[in-house]
Amino acid sequence: xxxxxxxxxxxxxxxxxxxxxxxxxxxxxxxxxxxxxxxxxxxxxxxxxxxxxxxxxxxxxxxxxxxxxxxxxxxxxxxxxxxxxxxxxxxxxxxxxxxxxxxxxxxxxxxxxxxxxxxxxxxxxxxxxxxxxxxxxxxxxxxxxxxxxxx
Amino acid sequence: xxxxxxxxxxxxxxxxxxxxxxxxxxxxxxxxxxxxxxxxxxxxxxxxxxxxxxxxxxxxxxxxxxxxxxxxxxxxxxxxxxxxxxxxxxxxxxxxxxxxxxxxxxxxxxxxxxxxxxxxxxxxxxxxxxxxxxxxxxxxxxxxxxxxxxxxxxxxxxxxxxxxxxxxxxxxxxxxxxxxxxxxxxxxxxxxxxxxxxxxxxxxxxxxxxxxxxxxxxxxxxxxxxxxxxxxxxxxxxxxxxxxxxxxxxxxxxxxxxxxxxxxxxxxxxxxxxxxxxxxxxxxxxxxxxxxxxxxxxxxxxxxxxxxxxxxxxxxxxxxxxxxxxxxxxxxxxxxxxxxxxxxxxxxxxxxxxxxxxxxxxxxxxxxxxxxxxxxxxxxxxxxxxxxxxxxxxxxxxxxxxxxxxxxxxxxxxxxxxxxxxxxxxxxxxxxxxxxxxxxxxxxxxxxxxxxxxxxxxx
Numbered sequence: 001x002x003x004x005x006x007x008x009x010x011x012x013x014x015x016x017x018x019x020x021x022x023x024x025x026x027x028x029x030x031x032x033x034x035x036x037x038x039x040x041x042x043x044x045x046x047x048x049x050x051x052x053x054x055x056x057x058x059x060x061x062x063x064x065x066x067x068x069x070x071x072x073x074x075x076x077x078x079x080x081x082x083x084x085x086x087x088x089x090x091x092x093x094x095x096x097x098x099x100x101x102x103x104x105x106x107x108x109x110x111x112x113x114x115x116x117x118x119x120x121x122x123x124x125x126x127x128x129x130x131x132x133x134x135x136x137x138x139x140x141x142x143x144x145x146x147x148x149x150x151x
Numbered sequence: 152x153x154x155x156x157x158x159x160x161x162x163x164x165x166x167x168x169x170x171x172x173x174x175x176x177x178x179x180x181x182x183x184x185x186x187x188x189x190x191x192x193x194x195x196x197x198x199x200x201x202x203x204x205x206x207x208x209x210x211x212x213x214x215x216x217x218x219x220x221x222x223x224x225x226x227x228x229x230x231x232x233x234x235x236x237x238x239x240x241x242x243x244x245x246x247x248x249x250x251x252x253x254x255x256x257x258x259x260x261x262x263x264x265x266x267x268x269x270x271x272x273x274x275x276x277x278x279x280x281x282x283x284x285x286x287x288x289x290x291x292x293x294x295x296x297x298x299x300x301x302x303x304x305x306x307x308x309x310x311x312x313x314x315x316x317x318x319x320x321x322x323x324x325x326x327x328x329x330x331x332x333x334x335x336x337x338x339x340x341x342x343x344x345x346x347x348x349x350x351x352x353x354x355x356x357x358x359x360x361x362x363x364x365x366x367x368x369x370x371x372x373x374x375x376x377x378x379x380x381x382x383x384x385x386x387x388x389x390x391x392x393x394x395x396x397x398x399x400x401x402x403x404x405x406x407x408x409x410x411x412x413x414x415x416x417x418x419x420x421x422x423x424x425x426x427x428x429x430x431x432x433x434x435x436x437x438x439x440x441x442x443x444x445x446x447x448x449x450x451x452x453x454x455x456x457x458x459x460x461x462x463x464x465x466x467x468x469x470x471x472x473x474x475x476x477x478x479x480x481x482x483x484x485x486x487x488x489x490x491x492x493x494x495x496x497x498x499x500x501x502x503x504x505x506x507x508x509x510x511x512x513x514x515x516x517x518x519x520x521x522x523x524x525x526x527x528x529x530x531x532x533x534x535x536x537x538x539x540x541x542x543x544x545x546x547x548x549x550x551x552x553x554x555x556x557x558x559x560x561x562x563x564x565x566x567x568x569x570x571x572x573x574x575x576x577x578x579x580x581x582x583x584x585x586x587x588x589x590x591x592x593x594x595x596x597x598x599x600x601x602x603x604x605x606x607x608x609x610x
Contacts, residue, residue: 007158028179046185101495
């Protein structure tokens, strides 16, 4: 063994340690669960506990899971929003610097509003849902606020 | 050289990444451990420990927020702010709150001849309930009975001691002892044990006066033999524990028994009727000679007339809302105005921006205060009208009626004035009562006109 290969070995070992630590952290944090549609993944972080608890008692719990309302219904949009929200949530929960009660972001709210229509479109198609300038959409959630979960 | 550089970079880079990954791992570990059962019983709490610091060892989050009731923050019409005070032998406080008598001298006219016309400061947080009562100027004007401690100190243990385990008996005994003699037997302002059962931590009522008062109220609703500690729902309890003190009361009979005047109902005019029947008076008005009443902080009665009570909201929901600590929800024991905590107090139910909610509350309060000022001016005007008849040797029937009307007008006004919400707890009810007070003044002034006409004719 030359000096050089010993050095290489050391470096490779170091990288191995980093990768191993990373893998362990990923498994410990149940990172793989975030690729699923299982609502349990959403309560890996305990801040979402109330939302899950009240969803289980809600009118929608047998027809829609978290992702049915909170993610777009196309494969690209779904994983793009999942990634974006995942990143935002991880940063917020790690740094603990988020607003309480948690406030939904504008783009996430749009996703939720569209999700209502995903199932209820036939029911509301005859409604005039915009104002005369066609810039303010009727907001289902303004009245039907507790259908998914309380907060 | 190049090799060394690469090696250096590789080792350094790997080290930095390791630090970051480990930090994240530890952070995740901390978040996960927040979810574990957070309750550690480090001391045994019995029914004979009233020191909140000891309870606080088991319930640190609740205790921390309880200690924060020392905060002094103003809201538009309430809260309190700190003023420096030069300590004297009689009053060693170096911080006090604003003197309301200077802010609104009409109060002195209304309370002429009563201790409240000597000293009446802005109410401060729970932490000050005992010191502010011990050192108020009012103590030097009247001899207060021990009864007052019922709501200015943690008296549960004292009740047990004086009554040999029977709190009702102890409560009666405490009322017989002068304030100055018994005040040394209490140490804490309202404490954990006054509202919580030490073995289960569930809410309980420890004040006999409330047990008796709420029994009357429930009897009017057709519920017989109401035992509040056995029959109240959880949500009711979250208002009842506050109703032990935030109520209108009087001292009944020779033994000065603390009584809540709820025999006819909780509304101000029903309470007025109750007093009319039993003829109770607090003092004789120094300017008019009328027998009058002092109303005291009837928040429980007034809140129960409002829309929030109707919706099943309890005092605790707004004044002590839940806060998240780690993964736990903890009742915030820093009892304070919801206006200082709009986010948790209001927005749990009201999906409306904070500034809008504040504006709504203040609009209600602005209107309330402007109506209150109208009613106050009317009352003071009427008191001035009655001054000239103060020394009548043989008061005529009409004069007695006119004085009785002052008693009513003044009580109704004071009921709203003493209620700590500037109208918010039940805006329409407060307006109705102020209107009624103005009506009593109007009736009285008609009598005054006829009394004056008689005087002129008699000359």
